[in-house]
């Protein structure tokens with residue numbers, strides 16, 4: 001997850017609502033387990049009663065250790081049907097094995113009860129953290145039990161296969177990974193049976209009053225588990241799911257699971273698990289989810305939930321999934337859409353990641369804020385793009401097929417990926433991985449000393465690419481435009497200065513380095529139009545309340561500051577804002593100020609009045625209209641000013657919650673709380689472009 005297109009901004013919303021790939025990683029110890037989990041949910045008491053019959057192949061192990069909910073009670077343990085003493089402390093249940101039990105097969109039965117009542121967010125305001133800290137909750141509305149919550153005894157350090165039988169009050173249906181063995185009614189209760197035959201590192205469970213729909217294509221079931229009010233969405237999701245499954249199967253190899261299910265969550269969180277995705281109802285209703293997040297989550301069934309991540313060496317799966325799904329969908333649309341997407345990655349990195357909070361890609365584990373998202377997803381994807389540019393189509397996609405074939409259900413590291421790309425392309429990528437994966441930062445480059453020399457009928461364009469430290473080495477394209485013709489030349493940049501020479505039969509007009517934005521780099525400030533993201537990552541903001549502001553709009557201003565996650569934010573009235581405060585801070589102005597010195601740098605194309613505004617010649621004057629824009633600061637270079645101007649209090653609060661999802665945009669217009677217009681100011685100058693004055 002461009003006044004750009006609707007689907008793009010909605011994608012940001014989807015991401016912010018949190019779609020997180022789930023792969024629990026631990027150290028393998030040679031144990032393997034087959035569970036038969038039988039639980040009964042008692043939603044009115046927020047608890048479950050469980051029994052797990054586990055067949056374990058021991059391998060010299062002296063102590064078996066299980067993760068089980070800290071608050072588990074009524075625990076009983078049997079080994080080969082005989083009661084056994086155990087130790088249970090701080091969510092760890094330990095059994096000491098007798099010498100003759102340490103090699104071979106053991107039958108361990110664990111009985112337990114546990115309460116799960118994590119509070120569930122209803123209308124979260126700031127959604128950069130996708131998990132909301134909820135790991136387990138059982139309620140009348142639904143139940144959500146994450147793999148790490150200890151809802152069954154999870155044998156530490158061992159992948160396992162599962163049979164899960166979930167009994168619940170009538171009408172409640174359980175869904176998890178693997179294959180459904182059916183849902184039935186028994187003694188007035190509902191029973192759901194599931195089987196997971198491949199090695200999963202932790203099982204999650206969702207239970208609610210689902211309406212189940214299924215569709216089979218090429219031996220794989222697409223399924224939806226939706227709450228009754230969203231059941232009408234099923235046909236579109238089933239169709240799209242089947243389409244993605246065949247798209248990715250063609251690209252990478254056969255889908256590794258028997259089904260893929262779209263499961264509705266009863267609160268606004270989203271996850272991608274092996275063979276299903278769990279999305280909040282409001283997210284599912286967004287029309288672009290089918291075109292964006294759904295494909296991303298399905299791609300994770302190959303990358304992250306199929307080929308596992310060796311997390312000790314960094315999580316590569318988000319970058320790769322973003323590249324082969326989100327980015328590839330843009331590429332399938334058009335070359336220009338793909339390029340805009342790459343530009344956005346560069347803008348995100350350049351505005352959201354500073355030299356202080358930057359870190360190497362191999363240190364990325366999971367997304368919990370905009371910095372981790374930008375490095376793990378955006379930079380990660382751009383690194384795969386650069387690998388593809390070096391390797392070419394056949395070797396790049398071939399290497400991904402090799403990795404999938406050789407490493408399905410195995411923990412896989414950046415170096416495993418490196419080896420696969422190297423053996424397909426028959427070249428060392430050590431320097432590439434060292435600088436892009438194992439080192440933080442990004443190149444900062446500019447054109448320098450560009451000049452054209454005319455001899456005979458030939459123009460020689462000479463110049464240098466100058467790098468600031470730390471230096472990177474990479475191939476770089478140069479495009480020289482001369483009389484409607486473009487000459488492309490590839491050079492190899494390294495060190496502080498790299499000289500180049502390009503010749504042309506015509507007088508040169510424009511020289512552009514990296515014309516297609518194929519290189520991951522830190523943009524110069526002139527290349528980044530002011531946008532919502534700049535406000536979100538600002539170190540200090542002063543929120544300026546204009547005079548005679550409606551109290552409801554004041555309240556919305558507080559919501560806006562909170563949802564943007566503003567740091568060191570201070571509220572002042574416009575009369576309290578002195579010259580020094582103005583010069584030393586980014587400002588967010590609420591309502592049309594009386595002072596005329598705050599919005600001096602508002603771009604052409606926008607007119608603001610007390611009861612109307614116009615944007616690119618479109619007039620907005622209804623009380624239900626709201627304007628939001630980010631511009632250059634009136635008094636300080638490299639700072640920004642923003643204006644939030646609802647024409648009445650009516651939709652102020654609604655819009656205040658939404659703006660944070662439009663991070664890359666410079667300006668937004670809303671009507672009745674819905675976005676009607678959005679855009680990014682054009683870039684006026686770039687250090688990678690040199691233009692010649694046109695004589696004649």
Ligand SMILES: [Zn+2]
Pocket residue numbers: 019020021272296300317318321
């Ligand atoms: Zn993902």
